[in-house]
Amino acid sequence: MDLFLQTLLNGLLIGGVIATFTIAFQLTFGVLHVIDFAVGGWVVLGGYLGYYIVAGLGLDGFVAIPVAFVLFGAIGYLIGPILYNVRNSRTARPELMALALTFGLFTLLRGGMLTAWGFNTRTVATALSGESLMVGPVTVPLIRVAAALFAVMIAGGLFVFLYRTRYGLAIRATAENRHNAALMGVNIRRLSANVYGLYAGITAMAGVLMGAIYSVNPESGLRYTLFAFFVAVLAGLGSVGGAVVAALLLGVVEAYVATYVGSSYSLLAIFATLFLVLLISPRGILRRGL
Amino acid sequence: MALTYRSFSRRRFLGGSAVAVTAGALGMPFVHTARAQAATFKAGVITSLSGENILGGNLTKRGYDLWADTVNEKGGVEVAGERFKVEMFYGDDQSNPATGADAAERLIVQNEVDVLFGPYTSGSTIAVQPICQKYQVPMISGSAESPNVWKAKPEFNFGIIPSVDTTSGLSLGVLAKLSNPAAKTVAVIGVNEPFSKETGEGFRDGVEAAGLELVAYELVPPEGDLTPVISKIAALNPDVVAVGGHEEPLINVVKTSKSLNFRPKALIMHYGVTNPAFAEALGADADGTTGVAVWLPTVPYKDDVFGTAQEFTAMAQKKSGVEPDYTEAGCAASGLVLGDALKRLGKKPALTPEDRVALKDAIAETDIQTFYGPIKFEKEGNHYHDNIQPVPVLIQIQGGKTVAVGPKEAAAAPFTYPLPAWK
CATH class of the missing domain: 3.40.50.2300 (Response regulator)
Known part of the structure; x- marks a missing residue:
């Protein structure tokens, strides 16, 4: 029974960790209609920022979180209009061109990091790294709890922003119908830049946490891109709320299968879940996807 | 309209021809120089220079390069009283075995390497083995440790590190x-x-x-x-x-x-x-x-190229800034095996296909002492062509x-x- 509870907690926390870099990914798809392959690149960049803040300045890894948001948010803000132009260009299949662009961006980020920072695996030290709390028979790893809380805060914050502010209304309107939103006076170009900046900033913040929980090297980005994509498909592309539910589901499935069936079957179980959900509900787990 | 197009085309043709002729004339001396310098042994390194095993891939590259640099500083590999430099070519397996096989083929066919130095991962090594067999090019693997590499009884591959x-x-x-x-x-x-x-x-x-x-x-x-x-x-x-x-x-x-x-x-x-x-x-x-x-900087072995294990360590550390581990040492020792086999073979570059097969036979007969320890390849059994001497x-x-x-x-x-x- 102790192991059962521990597994449940492990699963929920794995889900929470995955959710951190998937939520904003969903928002970008909703607004820009782009599947951003570069998501793993932003995660790894955040991780490196965390590492350099700890190793170079001797500060705690958590300090890197707001820095990551500002720095990579600004970079994302500059990249957003390019992506918007490609996505709305008059070429044939602009959605594929945009996908290729983000793939190129991902490759560029990966190669750039490799050249600039080398291939050694780094980790981000934080006040909570390696710390745990015993609650009854269950060991609670605090850094993962911090990541899960971060995911909840970001999801909650985005919810309030999207549903309680005028700008959120403009974002939702754009997601629903770009042309009508533009006719109502929304500056779609600037809005796209803002959303991509918001997304890059949030994802890089999640990256600092990934560096603290796991480790970071220029090659680990692909894994995050894949998981973000799994969760996005399971959640229904574009559904922010669905992303949290889907991430938690995948985490719990992975944990129980790894513990009670065997770790080698965990990816099989994840794919089976994905397949079943797509079969039964192609618009995602909450049926809210596009 | 048609006239404009034709005259433009003619101008382009003439211009292009002039550029081509000039470039050809300028290029000729370089072609001659390239031919004059052809007397080097060509070695191809296939390893993970990108992908998830990039760290280990670069470690193997460092080891192989260290040997090439050291031996080139001494004038090259000694064959029949003459010294020939070693030229290194690199193929990236992108941490993917299938890509490793492609890279090996490219090194053999395009770069015409005489010998290969094996990948960091056993997976890639297993994928590259059939390519070595197909083109009859010997490979020395300074890193692969999986027993499955040797269970396949690879005729052209040799391992420096004992199977795991x-x-x-x-x-x-x-x-x-x-x-x-x-x-x-x-x-x-x-x-x-x-x-x-x-x-x-x-x-x-x-x-x-x-x-x-x-x-x-x-x-x-x-x-x-x-x-x-x-x-x-x-x-x-x-x-x-x-x-x-x-x-x-x-x-x-x-x-x-x-x-x-x-x-x-x-x-x-x-x-x-x-x-x-x-x-x-x-x-x-x-x-x-x-x-x-299977190797530490403190082991009591030595050879003529690197000196003692401690001297090798100092050399590697000076070059990369970090202490070498046994894989880097194994890769550097791979070069020693090649140098010894080439010396015994006595053939000058460039090697013919028959020479490469003879080189493979010469490598199989290796029995040397190096800074890494004794190197001798198994001739039968489950560790065929692996060096299981180190403790x-x-x-x-x-x-x-x-x-x-x-x-x-x-x-x-x-x-x-x-x-x-x-x-």
């Missing part, structure tokens, strides 16, 4: 003997990929001979999260946890164990621990981790440094057992 099944199981026995109070139970984790999985199997198969009891054997996917499997093992509370994997999963095993406040009495890993990047990434948390090495040493990270702790005759420091609880 000869080392990981034995090391558990050494650990069990050193442990006080005696260790009784062990859990094994293997990352599900070539080498890592076989290391795990090596540990698993060595459990009985070490007088221990196996309480869990888990294969984990390289992309998976480790909390479920560590929680499961923590619940069984084994004395020893043995892990087969490359550096990134090893780092994550330690981080995840600490975050779940689980510390076995001994944590043994195979490769990766000896790589300074491991201790650097984990800081104080790396302390106490045990590993297996594994149990090492432990103590105060951020790698020190030999067993067997007793090789120990430089006492073995820390049991490990203290996490702070």
Whole structure:
């Protein structure tokens, strides 16, 4: 029974960790209609920022979180209009061109990091790294709890922003119908830049946490891109709320299968879940996807 | 309109011809120079220069390059009283075996290399072997440790490092003997990929001979999260946890164990621990981790090219800034094997296809002493063409440094057992 509870907690926390870099990914798809392959690149960049803040300045890894948001948010803000132009260009299949662009961006980020920072695996030290709390028979790893809380805060914050502010209304309107939103006076170009900046900033913040929980090297980005994509498909592309539910589901499935069936079957179980959900509900787990 | 087009076309044609003729004339001396310099031995390195095994890939490259640079500084490889420089070509397997096979083919067909230096991972090595066979080009592998590489009886591939099944199981026995109070139970984790999985199997198969009891054997996917499997093992509370994997999963095993406040009495890993990047990434948390090495900078061997093991270490450290581990040493030693075989073969570059086959036979007859230790390849059995001469040493990270702790005759420091609880 102790192991059962521990597994449940492990699963929920794995889900929470995955959710951190998937939520904003969903928002970008909703607004820009782009599947951003570069998501793993932003995660790894955040991780490196965390590492350099700890190793170079001797500060705690958590300090890197707001820095990551500002720095990579600004970079994302500059990249957003390019992506918007490609996505709305008059070429044939602009959605594929945009996908290729983000793939190129991902490759560029990966190669750039490799050249600039080398291939050694780094980790981000934080006040909570390696710390745990015993609650009854269950060991609670605090850094993962911090990541899960971060995911909840970001999801909650985005919810309030999207549903309680005028700008959120403009974002939702754009997601629903770009042309009508533009006719109502929304500056779609600037809005796209803002959303991509918001997304890059949030994802890089999640990256600092990934560096603290796991480790970071220029090659680990692909894994995050894949998981973000799994969760996005399971959640229904574009559904922010669905992303949290889907991430938690995948985490719990992975944990129980790894513990009670065997770790080698965990990816099989994840794919089976994905397949079943797509079969039964192609618009995602909450049926809210596009 | 048509006239404009034609005149434009003619102008372009004339201009283009002028450029081509000038370039041709200018290019001629370079062509001659290139031909004049052709008397070098060409060696191709296939390894992971991108992808998840990039760290190890660069480590192997460093080892191979160190040999080439050292021997070129001395004027090159000596053949029949003359010296010939070695030219290195590189192929990136992108941490993917199939890409490794393509890269090998490219090195052989396009760059016309005389010999190959093998990949970092066993998976790629296994994929490249048939290419070596197809083109009859010998390969010297300074890194591959999976027994499956040698079980395939590769005619053209030779391994410097002993297969992991000869080392990981034995090391558990050494650990069990050193442990006080005696260790009784062990859990094994293997990352599900070539080498890592076989290391795990090596540990698993060595459990009985070490007088221990196996309480869990888990294969984990390289992309998976480790909390479920560590929680499961923590619940069984084994004395020893043995892990087969490359550096990134090893780092994550330690981080995840600490975050779940689980510390076995001994944590043994195979490769990766000896790589300074491991201790650097984990800081104080790396302390106490045990590993297996077939070479250490302190071994008492030497040769004519690198000098003693200590001199080799100083040379490598000067070049890359980090202390070399046994894979880097094994790769550098691969070059020594090539140099010795070329000398015995007595053929000058460029080698003909028949020469390459003769080179393979010369490599098979290798029996040399190097800074890395004795090198001699098996001629039959499950370790065909592997050098199983080196004796594994149990090492432990103590105060951020790698020190030999067993067997007793090789120990430089006492073995820390049991490990203290996490702070």
